[in-house]
Amino acid sequence: xxxxxxLQLRPHRVAADQLGVFRWGRLGDRVVLTNDAGEWQLLxxxxxxTFLAGELGPEHPAFEALRSRGFLRQDLDAEDLARKLRxxxxxxxxxxxLIVLITTLRCNQSxxxxxxxxxxxxxxxxxxxxxxxxxAVDHAMRSPSPYLCFEYQGGEPTVNMEVIKFCxxxxxxxxxxxxxxxxxxxxxxxxxMTEENARWLVDNGVLVCTSLDGPPEVHDHNRAWSGKGAAxxxxxxxxxxxxxxxxxxxxxxxxxxxxxxxxTTTRRSMENGKAIVDLYVQRxxxxxxxxxxxxxxxxxxxxxxxGYSMEEWLAFYEEMLDYIIELNLxxxxxxxxxxxxxxxxxxxxxxxxxxxxxSPVGSGTGQICYGFDGSIFPSDEGxxxxxxxxxxxRLGHLRDTxxxxxxxxxxxxxxxxxxxxxxxxxxxxxxxxxxxxVRPLHNYMMSGDLFGQRPxxxxxxxxxxxxxxxxxRLANDTDGRVExxxxxxxxxxxxxxxxxx
Amino acid sequence: xxxxxxxxxxxIFDFVSDGRSVRLRLDEGLYPLDAIRGAAYLFLDRCFVxxxxxxxxxxxxxxxxxxxxxxxxLGALAGEFCNALLDQAVRVQVAASSGKIREYxxxxxxxxxxxxxxxxxxxxxxxxxxxxxxDLEIQVPWEQGGA
Amino acid sequence: xxxxxxxxAVDLHGSFYDAAGVAAAVEAYAELARITVQPTGAGLRVxxxxxxxxxxxxxxxxxxxxxxxxxxLQRRQADGVAG
Numbered sequence: 001x002x003x004x005x006x007l008q009l010r011p012h013r014v015a016a017d018q019l020g021v022f023r024w025g026r027l028g029d030r031v032v033l034t035n036d037a038g039e040w041q042l043l044x045x046x047x048x049x050t051f052l053a054g055e056l057g058p059e060h061p062a063f064e065a066l067r068s069r070g071f072l073r074q075d076l077d078a079e080d081l082a083r084k085l086r087x088x089x090x091x092x093x094x095x096x097x098l099i100v101l102i103t104t105l106r107c108n109q110s111x112x113x114x115x116x117x118x119x120x121x122x123x124x125x126x127x128x129x130x131x132x133x134x135x136a137v138d139h140a141m142r143s144p145s146p147y148l149c150f151e152y153q154g155g156e157p158t159v160n161m162e163v164i165k166f167c168x169x170x171x172x173x174x175x176x177x178x179x180x181x182x183x184x185x186x187x188x189x190x191x192x193m194t195e196e197n198a199r200w201l202v203d204n205g206v207l208v209c210t211s212l213d214g215p216p217e218v219h220d221h222n223r224a225w226s227g228k229g230a231a232x233x234x235x236x237x238x239x240x241x242x243x244x245x246x247x248x249x250x251x252x253x254x255x256x257x258x259x260x261x262x263x264t265t266t267r268r269s270m271e272n273g274k275a276i277v278d279l280y281v282q283r284x285x286x287x288x289x290x291x292x293x294x295x296x297x298x299x300x301x302x303x304x305x306x307g308y309s310m311e312e313w314l315a316f317y318e319e320m321l322d323y324i325i326e327l328n329l330x331x332x333x334x335x336x337x338x339x340x341x342x343x344x345x346x347x348x349x350x351x352x353x354x355x356x357x358x359s360p361v362g363s364g365t366g367q368i369c370y371g372f373d374g375s376i377f378p379s380d381e382g383x384x385x386x387x388x389x390x391x392x393x394r395l396g397h398l399r400d401t402x403x404x405x406x407x408x409x410x411x412x413x414x415x416x417x418x419x420x421x422x423x424x425x426x427x428x429x430x431x432x433x434x435x436x437x438v439r440p441l442h443n444y445m446m447s448g449d450l451f452g453q454r455p456x457x458x459x460x461x462x463x464x465x466x467x468x469x470x471x472x473r474l475a476n477d478t479d480g481r482v483e484x485x486x487x488x489x490x491x492x493x494x495x496x497x498x499x500x501x
Numbered sequence: 502x503x504x505x506x507x508x509x510x511x512x513i514f515d516f517v518s519d520g521r522s523v524r525l526r527l528d529e530g531l532y533p534l535d536a537i538r539g540a541a542y543l544f545l546d547r548c549f550v551x552x553x554x555x556x557x558x559x560x561x562x563x564x565x566x567x568x569x570x571x572x573x574x575l576g577a578l579a580g581e582f583c584n585a586l587l588d589q590a591v592r593v594q595v596a597a598s599s600g601k602i603r604e605y606x607x608x609x610x611x612x613x614x615x616x617x618x619x620x621x622x623x624x625x626x627x628x629x630x631x632x633x634x635x636d637l638e639i640q641v642p643w644e645q646g647g648a
Numbered sequence: 649x650x651x652x653x654x655x656x657a658v659d660l661h662g663s664f665y666d667a668a669g670v671a672a673a674v675e676a677y678a679e680l681a682r683i684t685v686q687p688t689g690a691g692l693r694v695x696x697x698x699x700x701x702x703x704x705x706x707x708x709x710x711x712x713x714x715x716x717x718x719x720x721l722q723r724r725q726a727d728g729v730a731g
């Protein structure tokens with residue numbers, strides 16, 4: 001039945017010439033204002049209306065903050081805002097710093113949610129050769145970035161330990177002339193670790209990151225492993241203990257030198273959230289990184305068994321965030337990784353240069369990935385798409401594609417264009433733009449389109465909701481205790497360079 | 502533009518609902534095209550959106566809901582769209598007014614040539630001019646001098 | 649040609665839907681419909697013959713895609729970004 005109706009609404013009164021340069025959006029009863037320099041301010045809806053109308057005067061408690069942060073035209077210091085913006089975007093033009101090397105596709109585990117192309121253990125033809133490894137190090141060290149982090153992935157990267165050893169030693173040899181700061185990090189499931197390899201990694205200052213999904217009932221459920229009688233959880237935690245003791249024996253600060261762990265959130269994880277956080281605390285891990293599963297690439301049946309909606313994940317995240325804050329209020333030192341990334345953007349003058357959450361995204365401009373066969377990709381996600389049979393993100397091969405050709409490849413430029421928030425509808429006016437980042441490769445895997453349709457992309461909802469949660473907790477923090485905790489999460493201490501020598 | 506805020510009288514939005522969708526008729530003289538497009542874009546996840554031009558200044562926006570389609574839900578959808586449209590209109594207005602300052606900040610941040618005129622001068626120029634006329638030219642040749 | 653094939657036609661005004669945005673939607677839906685695009689004085693006329701009876705609301709999906717692509721392109725052009 002056709003009905004004619006009408007609405008009466010009062011438009012905003014706007015004194016545009018009294019306002020600075022800002023974006024804004026509604027967070028429940030509040031309005032958040034942000035600007036390119038990373039400044040932000042929360043106002044009540046009524047105060048925002050007064051602000052827009054140009055009637056918020058110096059007597060208002062928020063006036064000084066609004067003025068000094070550049071939200072008002074009065075005394076607007078554009079030079080200061082430009083300085084802050086330049087500092088926030090220092091990563092522009094710096095070149096890739098995250099170097100992902102796929103040492104092999106072979107893996108001894110077959111996890112339900114693994115997106116990485118993997119092959120069975122007999123497939124030695126999917127190992128990276130030493131010749132390719134040398135080309136990869138030569139290629140990566142052409143990056144103008146003064147800092148490089150070589151991250152060894154697979155498959156299970158330690159299956160091809162020879163290549164890891166070669167890359168570490170060869171890059172350090174080359175670095176005698178290059179004088180960059182180098183980190184090396186191996187992402188391992190620990191189930192292929194040997195004492196000889198572990199000793200070598202410790203002695204050579206290679207950081208170790210593993211997967212720890214939670215207590216045995218979660219970890220072993222998630223990670224199918226044909227181990228020799230031992231469960232995956234028992235093996236991982238035994239090796240974590242071994243490494244952590246070895247660092248202490250070497251006289252290294254355990255706050256800086258310990259095995260880091262990543263977890264993958266499945267439906268079962270969500271039923272055991274607090275137990276997972278408790279396990280991390282118990283094992284001395286300071287950073288629990290709660291990440292939703294990427295929904296692409298799963299068979300429908302598998303996704304039904306382990307997957308969930310973004311709304312479900314965000315409810316889980318919020319509960320865990322509050323639990324982690326509560327633990328901190330009790331004096332326990334543990335932080336949530338993605339929250340820490342956003343808090344560095346919100347509370348410090350710098351950007352953490354996390355390649356997945358920046359504008360433009362770091363694919364090809366902040367990171368580069370070398371496949372086992374010498375293929376070059378803008379990121380590990382690009383390599384995964386290639387592994388699924390779609391070569392669209394292959395930038396070339398180490399034999400015939402220079403570093404400059406790879407990082408200025410039309411595909412890299414297209415990815416940058418598709419992730420430049422200023423040029424994307426909805427993002428360009430979104431209050432979260434100074435703190436956010438979109439993932440064109442993720443969009444491509446979800447919808448076959450680098451750009452994606454913002455209102456439909458789960459990452460948009462994820463990032464906006466997470467930052468909203470942090471802002472709400474800061475707004476409700478009457479005694480400053482939560483802000484003090486959040487500020488602690490933003491602090492990085494450098495490891496001793498001696499340990500890396 | 503004067504520093505006095507513009508008046509804010511109640512505005513009436515007429516819409517028609519047909520059990521699946523709502524259709525609103527908008528006057529482009531009141532709501533800039535950018536605001537209409539921007540609001541429409543925000544509803545692509547919840548609705549099938551269609552924009553039609555009836556005549557020079559009249560635009561029909563049809564929102565076919567992908568969710569509930571009872572009268573209450575469709576009325577709420579129309580209300581949300583109108584609020585989004587008013588918000589977008591503010592964004593367009595603020596962006597038009599502050600766009601040149603933002604360009605200046607961007608230029609100073611990423612092409613930091615020495616300024617030949619200061620931001621104070623720029624602000625004075627902005628104060629002196631009708632922003633809505635959109636005829637401002639920044640007096641700072643930031644493309645000169647290099648980084 | 650089956651009688652069950654459904655044909656839809658729509659006029660899209662150039663101030664909302666640009667040719668490149670509509671072309672992107674045509675490419676995206678080419679496997680599900682036979683689509684022809686003709687210029688009109690003020691924009692484009694799109695005729696869409698649905699090839700798969702199972703697919704509902706195809707024109708609606710097509711228009712959302714075309715609007716998304718058009719707004720995206722307009723945004724990038726306004727920002728001076730190529731691609």
